């Protein structure tokens with residue numbers, strides 16, 4: 174997949190999809206790093222020959238001509254040129270190359286999975302790519318069945334006669350714009366009106382002051398939002414549509430109050446937002462799935478392992494809600510979807526979302542077989558439909574949007590009722606430059622520092638003084654910086670705790686520049 178996701182339009186990148194639709198295996202990361210760092214074309218050939226092709230040849234032998242690589246790309250202006258180069262490179266290796274065109278990253282994951290495991294895999298004689306329609310048939314088909322009142326086992330809001338539910342969708346001027354059109358058409362008949370904005374048609378720039386990353390990090394409405402009323406239901410996807418957050422514009426006064434509560438700082442008179450991030454999406458999914466599980470025939474879930482996977486960045490209030498209210502087991506992994514996905518995959522039903530909006534819900538084969546065996550039982554049928562509605566290969570903003578809209582409709586909940594599930598603890602994130610961030614090593618899913626010596630003991634001491642305090646420091650995996658996170662009972666305490674931890678890191682791990 175040729176995309177640099179939520180990053181600025183000038184950035185380029187590539188995401189790799191495994192034959193089973195999964196993400197790049199961690200064992201391949203050193204090879205990818207080596208390839209990316211090649212200085213000349215000859216170096217590329219050498220790395221491919223020594224590290225990649227030797228193994229591939231052994232694995233697939235004479236069947237190389239039967240292999241196909243599917244390629245997708247985002248809306249960046251660089252895409253046509255990079256696509257051409259990718260197709261030429263793949264063909265030079267003696268395998269088929271097929272362009273799937275401008276698709277979302279999760280759609281490409283789905284198509285790769287389908288081409289190896291779906292109906293097309295067994296029926297096709299040669300290398301083929303399944304049509305993109307199979308993606309819509311699967312997820313939209315499941316949505317329409319689940320949203321239809323006849324299969325409903327929980328309360329259903331009557332929408333047929335009432336005004337449509339309007340959802341403003343910020344497409345980040347990315348691939349989501351085109352790929353959400355068929356979704357908007359299908360939902361229009363079901364009382365949900367998706368109003369697509371930042372579609373690229375108005376000349377807006379990819380991910381520039383728009384998209385899920387901007388909305389979640391800057392806590393501002395995206396560009397082209399001036400005429401969207403305060404309190405409206407809005408969501409935002411990123412440039413390759415694998416992240417989703419919900420938000421609602423707030424009038425300047427409320428935004429200032431919220432900023433005061435959140436940042437304890439200067440109350441700007443600008444319009445702000447209320448945010449429903451990945452934690453909130455995960456909790457909404459967990460509530461709905463738990464309701465359905467409770468309706469299953471006795472014994473069906475015996476021995477089935479259900480878990481919700483979070484990182485240290487998940488707000489402590491969401492973790493407490495999972496533990497105390499939903500009574501679902503939680504697992505904490507290091508930052509990065511590859512770790513969350515792996516942990517969710519280990520369970521029979523694994524719910525994972527990063528706060529930034531990337532995540533999904535995975536159903537094991539064993540669980541799906543059990544649900545199938547329950548025949549026409551309504552809750553079992555609905556859980557099976559959910560496993561079709563939710564992209565099983567990777568986090569997917571389109572599938573996530575359908576999931577959220579389905580649950581809100583079925584529960585007849587407003588955004589406010591969703592927000593009221595639990596109240597986030599005030600938190601603060603900071604980042605800090607140090608001479609060498611590798612000097613900081615961590616354990617316990619990055620929640621505890623091992624080196625430099627004495628740092629963790631000092632952090633523990635600072636945390637112990639703060640009511641409901643929690644804090645950690647970890648080296649970023651994507652930036653040359655150390656990230657600090659703190660939460661506490663009040664915003665002021667969270668801010669002070671974050672600052673104290675930043676000072677400790679600065680002093681003990683070789684801080685650079687002015688001391689925080």
Ligand SMILES: CC(=O)N[C@H]1[C@@H](OP(=O)(O)O)O[C@H](CO)[C@@H](O)[C@@H]1O
Nearest residue numbers: 486508509510527529649650651652
């Ligand atoms: C705190 C934070 O937002 N971390 C992000 C960021 O990782 P860092 O290792 O923190 O730089 O980029 C990752 C890739 O996009 C994303 O998965 C993760 O959630």
Ligand SMILES: [Mg+2]
Nearest residue numbers: 178179411415
């Ligand atoms: Mg993305």
